[in-house]
Amino acid sequence: MAKNETLRGPVSNLKYIEKTGRTMRYTDKAEDATIVNFEIDGRAIAAMNFDFPTLTEGDDVEVKGAGSRGGGMEAVQLHNHTTGTEWQFDPRSAARRSFFRGG
Numbered sequence: 001m002a003k004n005e006t007l008r009g010p011v012s013n014l015k016y017i018e019k020t021g022r023t024m025r026y027t028d029k030a031e032d033a034t035i036v037n038f039e040i041d042g043r044a045i046a047a048m049n050f051d052f053p054t055l056t057e058g059d060d061v062e063v064k065g066a067g068s069r070g071g072g073m074e075a076v077q078l079h080n081h082t083t084g085t086e087w088q089f090d091p092r093s094a095a096r097r098s099f100f101r102g103g
Contacts, residue, residue, distance in 0.1 A: 005073060008062040008081075009040040011055050030054045047075035053085035 016033035017024050027033055033049045045063055055061065064077040078087040 003067045004064065005067045006062065006064045007040045007043060007045070007073065009060070011038045011040065011057055011059045011061055013037075013039040014055055014057055016049070044072040045075050046072065047078065047087075048089055050089070051087065053078070053080060053083070053087050055080065059083065 015037045016027050016030050017035040017037065018027040018029075018032045019034040024035070030036075030049075030052075033052075036047045036049050036052055036055065038045055038055065040061065040063065045065070047065075059080050059082040062079045062081060063073065063075045065073045065075040067073050076089045080086070
């Protein structure tokens with residue numbers, strides 16, 4: 001079972017990813033992204049981009065999530081201390097907007 005963890009620090013290596021069917025590609029448009037990847041202190045973090053707040057490099061964020069064996073983290077909550085925005089992953093909402101059903 002994955003261990004719940006909390007990280008806080010500046011966002012780096014920010015990437016927005018758009019998934020269409022089985023194809024994934026990087027995008028510059030946060031509103032088109034379905035996945036967000038970034039790092040805090042060199043630790044990789046991934047989040048589903050359902051109603052995800054816009055991040056910018058250097059934002060001071062606090063992320064709660066499940067750690068993985070590979071050392072990364074899947075975010076379930078985010079608080080951006082720079083902008084004051086908050087986000088929480090809701091699996092029921094995500095299931096209604098499944099990647100495979102076209103969002």
